[in-house]
Amino acid sequence: MNSQTGELAGPPHVHHMDARTAYGAAKLGMWLFLGTEVLLFGGLFAAFAVYRWKYLGEFTHASKHLDWRLGGLNTAVLLVSSFFAAVAVDAAQHNDNKKVVRNLAITIGCGLLFLVIKYIEYSGKYHHGLFPGTAEWNSPEFNESYKCFFGLYFAMTGLHALHVIVGMIVLGWVLSLARKNRFSRKYYTPVEVGALYWHLVDIIWIYLFPLLYLVA
Amino acid sequence: MNDNNHDEPGHVVPYKMYVRVLVALLILTVTTVWVAQYDFGVMNVVVAMVIASIKAMLVALFFMHLKYENPLTWGYAIFPLILLTLLIGMLFLDNPFRVS
Numbered sequence: 001m002n003s004q005t006g007e008l009a010g011p012p013h014v015h016h017m018d019a020r021t022a023y024g025a026a027k028l029g030m031w032l033f034l035g036t037e038v039l040l041f042g043g044l045f046a047a048f049a050v051y052r053w054k055y056l057g058e059f060t061h062a063s064k065h066l067d068w069r070l071g072g073l074n075t076a077v078l079l080v081s082s083f084f085a086a087v088a089v090d091a092a093q094h095n096d097n098k099k100v101v102r103n104l105a106i107t108i109g110c111g112l113l114f115l116v117i118k119y120i121e122y123s124g125k126y127h128h129g130l131f132p133g134t135a136e137w138n139s140p141e142f143n144e145s146y147k148c149f150f151g152l153y154f155a156m157t158g159l160h161a162l163h164v165i166v167g168m169i170v171l172g173w174v175l176s177l178a179r180k181n182r183f184s185r186k187y188y189t190p191v192e193v194g195a196l197y198w199h200l201v202d203i204i205w206i207y208l209f210p211l212l213y214l215v216a
Numbered sequence: 217m218n219d220n221n222h223d224e225p226g227h228v229v230p231y232k233m234y235v236r237v238l239v240a241l242l243i244l245t246v247t248t249v250w251v252a253q254y255d256f257g258v259m260n261v262v263v264a265m266v267i268a269s270i271k272a273m274l275v276a277l278f279f280m281h282l283k284y285e286n287p288l289t290w291g292y293a294i295f296p297l298i299l300l301t302l303l304i305g306m307l308f309l310d311n312p313f314r315v316s
Contacts, residue, residue: 023225024286031289035296042300046307053311068249075245083238086279093228185224192226192281199280203272210264214252 023189030193034200037163041204044156048211051148058145063212065130066153067121071213074117075205081110082202085171085195092178092188100178100191104171107198111168118161125150153212160208163201170194227284237278244271 017025052059084106091099122131129136130150136142174194177183183191248267256263277283282293 020225027226027285028289028292031292035292038296039299042296042303045300046303049304049307050311068252072245072249076242079238079241079245082275082279083234086234087231090229090231090234093224093226187225189225196280199275202279203275206271206275207265207268210248210252210268211261214248215261215264 019186023187023192026189026193027196030196034196037200037204041156041159044152044159045207045211048152048156051145051152055145055148058143059149062146062149063215065125065128066213067124068213070117070121071209074114075209077110077114077117078202078205081107081114082199084110085198089188089191089195092183092191093185095184097178097181097183100183101175104175104178104191108168108171108175111164111171114164115161118157122154156208156212160201160204163204167194167198167201170197227281229278229281229284233278237274241271241274244274 084103088100088103088107091097091103125131126134129142130146131137132147132151132154137147171194174190177190244267248264251263251267252260276293282289285293
C-alpha cells in the first residue's frame with residue numbers, strides 16, 4: 001500500500017503510521033487473536049465430538065438434565081448484547097460518545113444477566129449432585145459417561161463464562177474512555193476492537209447452546 | 217481501500233441493518249429450539265450445526281463488519297476454520313473405524 005520507492009525511512013514504526021493504517025493493524029491483530037480463540041474452543045469441541053461418539057445414548061440422556069429454556073434465554077441475552085455492542089461502534093462512528101456509553105452499559109448489563117442465569121444453572125446442577133466434587137459425583141454408581149458429559153459441559157461453559165467476564169472488563173474500559181469523550185468518527189479503534197472480541201464470545205455460545213442443550 | 221467520500225477509517229453501516237440482523241438471529245434461535253423437538257436421527261446434529269453456522273455468519277459478516285473487510289482479514293478469519301475443519305474432519309475419518 002505505502003510502497004513509494006523514494007521513501008527510505010526504515011521499517012514502519014507505530015509513530016509513523018497514519019491513523020487509517022493503525023486502525024487496520026489493530027483490527028487485524030484482534031482477528032488474529034480471535035483465530036487462536038477459535039482453535040482454543042475448537043479443541044474442546046473436538047473432545048466433545050469424540051466422547052459423544054463413544055457415549056451417544058448416555059450423552060443424550062445426560063443433556064436432558066440441562067434446561068433448554070435457560071440456555072435459550074441466555075442465547076437471546078447474548079445476541080441482544082452483541083447488537084448493542086455493534087450499535088456502540090455505530091454511535092462512535094457518528095461522534096456520539098454519550099450513546100457509546102449507553103450502548104456499552106447495556107452490553108455489559110446483558111453480560112451480567114448472562115452470568116446470573118449461568119449461576120442459577122450451575123447451582124441447580126450442584127444441588128442435584130451433577131457437579132464435580134459432590135458426594136453423588138464421587139459415588140461409584142455415578143456413571144463414567146455422565147462424568148464425561150458434565151465435565152465437558154463445565155469446561156466449555158466455564159471457559160466461555162470466563163470470556164464473558166474478560167469481555168465485560170474490556171468493554172468497561174472502553175466505556176470509561178467514551179465517558180472522557182475520547183472517540184470520534186476519525187478514531188474509535190478500541191470500541192471496534194472491543195466489540196469484535198465480544199461478538200466472538202457470542203458466536204461461541206451460538207454453537208455451545210444447541211450442542212449441549214438441544215441435540216439429544 | 218476506502219473511498220474518500222468520508223473520513224471514517226472503517227465502514228459505516230445503516231443502523232437498520234443491525235436491527236434486521238438481530239431479528240434474524242432471534243428467529244433462527246427460535247427455529248433451532250423448534251426443530252429440536254423433531255427427531256431426524258443422525259441429522260439432528262447436522263441441522264443444529266447448520267443453523268448455528270448461519271447465525272455465526274450473520275454475526276461475523278454484519279456485526280463484526282467482515283463483509284466490508286479486505287482479503288487479508290478474510291484470510292485471518294478463515295484460516296483457523298480450515299484448521300478446525302481438518303481436526304474435526306480427521307476425527308470423523310478415524311473414530312468410526314476404531315475397535316475399542
